[in-house]
Structure formats: structure tokens, C-alpha cells
């Protein structure tokens with residue numbers, strides 16, 4: 001059996017969480033990440049027949065039965081993942097239609113997966129229907145996006161267009177836009193269901209006054225999406241209170257569609 005600390009998926013998870021912490025997006029125990037793994041990947045590093053514990057999930061997810069996830073732990077600090085991956089991360093297999101999770105590695109202090117696991121699993125199921133290559137769901141508290149939810153309308157078309165106008169390449173990185181949920185109680189199945197519904201049409205979902213969810217085919221894609229939207233929000237927060245003299249027009253956004261071969265979310269740009 002290979003040393004799991006050398007597994008590319010584990011190394012990348014640790015690096016990503018550390019990067020997110022260094023951006024200031026994951027204070028204290030803020031944020032959580034889940035990465036869908038194949039049985040072949042897990043088997044290289046873990047004895048998949050050795051179940052350390054069985055943990056009830058509190059939800060059902062028949063579509064993801066028998067699937068494996070590397071996931072961050074509840075109450076754990078992103079700051080510490082790099083120093084003790086085996087305490088702060090775990091590998092689980094969903095069983096019994098998703099009602100239980102078998103722990104195969106990690107959470108060595110008796111811990112368990114993130115309290116936002118319902119949102120993660122429901123969002124994985126939603127994104128896999130849109131893109132069978134989706135592997136990552138990522139949540140964090142990016143400062144400027146969070147700030148924006150206090151001062152900008154939460155209308156998702158308006159929110160998306162504001163972000164697209166803040167940096168030229170935003171529309172290229174997230175042509176599907178940003179969906180927005182109003183404030184809701186976190187850690188519940190209800191916010192999980194609402195997030196998954198929003199994930200059907202965009203890979204970024206804002207939790208107003210809380211943070212952001214991103215989805216992607218790999219850790220870099222989910223991270224890069226969040227990084228790009230957060231950069232745009234930072235520009236917005238720097239200029240929103242100043243007289244705006246210039247902007248990026250819908251006509252220019254159409255030019256970007258043509259140049260980069262992308263299509264903006266249907267109905268979001270004025271027809272030219």
C-alpha cells in the first residue's frame with residue numbers, strides 16, 4: 001500500500017486548503033472542501049475493506065451510493081490541515097443510499113466530516129448531472145464577496161453582471177454567472193437542497209452574509225473560479241462608493257464571447 005500522504009489528491013487538497021487559508025477566506029473553522037475519488041484511486045492508498053467507523057449522514061443520496069470522498073472535518077481549521085492531514089481530513093464511502101458514511105482514513109481524533117456535508121453531497125449530485133467530470137465542491141468565506149452581499153442587490157442577474165464588469169476576464173471564467181441564495185441557516189439539509197438547486201445552473205453559489213460555494217472538475221478549477229469572483233468583488237468594493245466614469249458594456253461582453261468561444265448565461269446580456 002502506498003503512503004497516502006504522497007497521494008496526488010491528498011497533496012493537492014492540502015495545498016489548496018493552505019492557499020485558501022492564506023487568502024483569508026477560511027478563518028478559524030470556516031470553509032470546507034469535498035473531492036470525489038474513484039475506488040481505484042482510494043484503493044492505491046487505503047484498504048477499502050477496513051471500515052474504521054460508520055457515521056450516519058442525516059440525509060440520503062442514492063445517486064452517490066458507494067462513492068468515495070476526501071472531505072474536511074467539522075470544527076477543523078484550514079490553517080492546521082497542512083500540519084496534520086490525518087486529523088483534519090477523512091476519506092469516507094457513502095453507503096445505504098447515502099444515509100451512512102464508512103470512514104476509511106483520517107479523522108484520527110474521533111472527528112467527523114464537515115457540518116456542511118449535506119450541501120456538499122447534494123451539490124455533487126446536482127453538478128454531476130450537468131458535468132459528469134465534476135469532482136469538487138468547495139465552500140469558503142471570501143471577504144469581498146461577503147461584503148458585497150451587504151451593499152449590492154441579491155438579484156442574481158444584477159450580481160453576476162456587476163462581477164462581469166469588474167474584470168475583463170470574469171465572463172470568460174464564469175459565463176454561467178453566480179447564483180445567489182438569501183441568508184439561510186447553515187449546516188441544514190434545507191440549505192443543502194437550495195444550494196443544489198442553484199448548482200444546476202451555475203458553478204458558483206453565494207450564501208448571502210455567509211460565503212460562497214464553488215464547483216469544478218478539479219481543485220484548481222473550483223479554486224480558480226472562487227479566486228476570480230472574489231477578485232471582481234474586491235474591485236467592486238474599492239469603487240462602489242466612487243463616481244463610476246467607465247465600465248465594460250454589454251457590447252464589449254459580447255466581443256469577449258466571440259473572442260473566447262464562450263456563451264454568456266442566456267438572457268443576461270442585451271442582444272446586439
Ligand code: 2HA
Nearest residue numbers: 029030031032116186
Ligand atoms: O464549517 O464554514 O458553513 C464551517 C463553515 C460552515
Ligand code: ZN
Nearest residue numbers: 030031140211
Ligand atoms: Zn461557512
